[in-house]
Amino acid sequence: MRRLLLLLIVLASTSLSAQLGEIALGNYCGDDHASASRQIQKGLQALNKGDYPNAQVYIGAALRQNEADQHALYLRGEWAMRTGKFPIAEGSWKRLVKRCPGYKPDLLFFIATLAIEAGRPEEAEGYLEQWFLRDDRELGYEKEAENLLAEINLKETFFANPVPFDPKPARNLNTRWDEYLAALTPDGSSIYFTRRSRKKNKYDGPGAQLRNVEEFSIAATIGVHQGMPSFEEGTALESPFNTQYNEGGPSITADNRFMVFTICERNPKTRVQNCDLYYTTFEYGYWNSIRPMPEEVNRPDSWESQPSISPNGDVLYFTSDRKGGYGGLDLYSSTRDALGNWGTPENLGPAVNTKKNEKSPFIHPDSESLYFASDGHPGMGGYDLFKIQIPQRNALWGKPMNLGYPINTESDEIGLMVTLDGQKAYFASNKINQSNGWDIYFFDLYEAVQPEEVVLVKGQLKIDQFASDDSPKVILKNSVTGESQQLQLSNDDNSFAAVVKKEEAEQVLLQVEAKKAAFSAAPLRLVPNAAIDGAFSNEILVELDHKELESGEAYPIPHILFETASDRLDAQSELLIASFAEYLLGAPSLRVQIQGHTDNVGDAGKNLDLSQRRAKRVAETIINHGISANRITHRGYGESRPVATNDSEAGRAQNRRTVFVVTAL
Template structure:
């Protein structure tokens, strides 16, 4: 997406600010102090140079000063004046050379020379030379204190830059195979479930409808690539309608349930390239709706809104804008989702994030707390560097530079990060020769990784006669007892939610609806440590007398009736269900596969059903409301010939006997 022309010029160099800070060329500057014995021939050139300067005859000024230095290369006054002249004429390299010679000859000639020269060395990334010079200036009691604020800021920036360069992070970017082609790939993101890459591909194509003489032209297409079974992405293809038709779209961001896609649409408005944020929704058949604007309170005709990043759970929308009322040229904003599904008025991120220069390319990780963005206003190594900041209760922590050599002297843009925080992605046209823009991945530095999260997703298996309307999914942290409610898609019955991992926490997921039977799943911390995405399908079925319902994840060790922690947690939730439905009566039933002796299996199933029954009674369910039976291997649900079938047959269920 193109970026706007800024309303004012932003100088990209500390040197230019120094030039602006010095006085005009009208009068020759005051000389410094240096004890030297200068011979008459070079010293006689100085009055002539000063007189020519005051007469604004700068060509003659330069001639006299160069003549003096030719006669005496160590003449401090001549080195200073010619360096000052070159600085004001913006010939920075020449000024730097002359003042470097001056500092060798007379280190205390003028306090400000140390500062100016230090800044010049900063621009050359010669930080070991720059930092002592700026420190020398700040320690000089005869300095011009008017430069203190700038000098202290420059010193802080130089030290941060030096620390970054001295503490390299591991950076071994690799092209994303298949997706990175001979065409250009950029403006990319990955879905929270890590299954789909969305990106823009630019290639040369011929419009066959224009006849045999049609010429080829560069075409941008909004594309998607799906993860294959071997763990790699396919090459990807253009998205079907409504994309790639009348819209110039790009810069995508998608919610965890893969049903809301946000992107940027640009159009020409009387010569002004205006960009706005649009979104589309996926229906139950998998088709995307016609894109719509997020609203005129966000998109404006007189400003540029772009680079949207939506949180995985769809709670916040971040974007870049050059609208009036910001802090700098390009600023980062965010909107909060309201109860009616619309977005609030944009909120300008505070001065911890936004600077008087430019911030753009926001990416809010699925943890909803770690914000990655690019900036040329925070201390960095090049033009635009990548930074990250973590949300606090009321604001943001100070942004951190992601590190060198991820950041370098060139602009670094478009970072996005995997769900587990271990992999970063970006686009570049400089890492491989003759390939144009490609998509790359790299291992994220430990300190720049987001908070640990997991994606819980699943589908409600809706029984005949039941309706998804008013059904909700609740996720309970068994350590903190915190409960998170998740929206269920009314059309598809699917749901998804990113949850922050709590140390050594297990979770219960259950469906709740008035009149619906108990259905839950247990998710262990050990399972979460192996993969960041967990599937947990649930059943939504009406409570009916005589109907059987599975108590998922109640498991026993081989030939054991001992309830483990997971089983107890499931039973505890089942007891809550029984207490909320006080008229309900149920029979706990145990079943086995056909491995082993039939009579032994029958007895084992009875003992296990009794163990579940007894634990529920101990938790407060009246004995008159529960009963128990075991049926061994006599009532299989599947073929016992393979392990998958036997696993289905080993189960604990409850059957409603009255309600």
């Protein structure tokens, strides 16, 4: 698009068009034409006046009279450029220069620009070479033309501008056997991969021979030392894996409880191998039985593989050769609705898919950064790795960014996985240490192709045994945009997980919704990273409670924080209190008393005063959000009512608290 904008500026300021709207016809080749002069003049005048609808009518009439009319072809291209119909402009001008290269020689330059923007660099190079041979070309374009040729010759450009790339083997994970198809869990606790070794297949009986066996495997992350992650060697996964099917290439949601992967089977009759997507869920410490994705995703007449699922499990990206695509292999996405149903997959469109092949998608937990492999976009040769931003809120697709050399080479690069913090990327290769076959490597991802910074929110909802509503919800809400989503609760322990952009984290609130439920919510607070000075952790832990309201009972609001020895609230506490006020608006008969408590550090009298001031500040803030003052009272108790020992920091932290007591239901 940058080149198209430049081209429009050029059209408006050079000899091709002296001023915007001031269009001049070129030099007609030959004298055997029958130009529709009247329609041409009317079309020219309409264009110069900016009357594009009538210009289209006149130009069309001229072309119907003579479809090869050079003036009409030129004007049609001018009209198309000014109305954003760039393919029409390119097509019209191509026909014109083929018939009459000297009509306006600089059309060769403009066609080349349009061809590059459309992703056809080799074709563009041919037009630029023709343009450079013209003595009557506009010399003012030469610098831009030279830049375009430099972009076309991507190999030379990439070789001259290598990007940082220092791959290192995944410590302990790589063995003398082959390891590939790696997928790190979003929280980085484990890595799934395929290991191919030579062994006897236990299902082949006692006389089995040694053969290559692929096993779907897992290894736990041991830790990170001097920036180098290390893993266990890993073991093959137990049932339901590695039994009947040949699984691989998994993708896992942020809560580590939903996995989708590929299974390929050979038809015994046709001997043709077909791949489809399957999934399993994790409950009560085990992976459940393997099930195929629904027919909306898997098709009997096409190949579906290489899945990548969004962190919240609501969007699935995958590769398919189904009919109706742009090329051989295309990338698709399917969205899951609130009832858990997967929708009809949609092709990601021409910004991603080309006439050739795109595969191996990886959607980063930021849900916006999509990495993939392509042999159709300009690159080093073979398959190159690219990054593109998923458009948000009806925005338009951008242009894929080639990750550059030496990440990409003249050989094929297929498959990339980026860590939650966006700092490192993992891949498998048999080229770095050829004597050892396929191994898993990682490298530091340079800043220009890193994803958005995100944080992983993990938590658990503790449900009181006497709560009557057994279907509580945890809602994640952005207080600025108003966007909200219901988080999935696990069946076994009511845990949940979500990924949030780091820049938006402190405007996000988690809240429990249930019938007759006491208020329970938590704002997100970034936690300092102890290992990196000035940085924040990429993980936030949250605990929520589901209790039923009862008259006279006290319910803590544990996430209200004050400055030390002060009644001044921080921004997240203000957000939390605003949410509590909204909760009260939904229960107009509810009356509460806000109570403040402290630990025993310092003078008891000062602690009593501090607790009273803090309770008053919270009550006043609630009232300021529209709650009637006769529904809210406040009282401070100082250190007189501890709920834990004051002999430890953990106990004192529990005693420094704000609670609300139900005075009337």
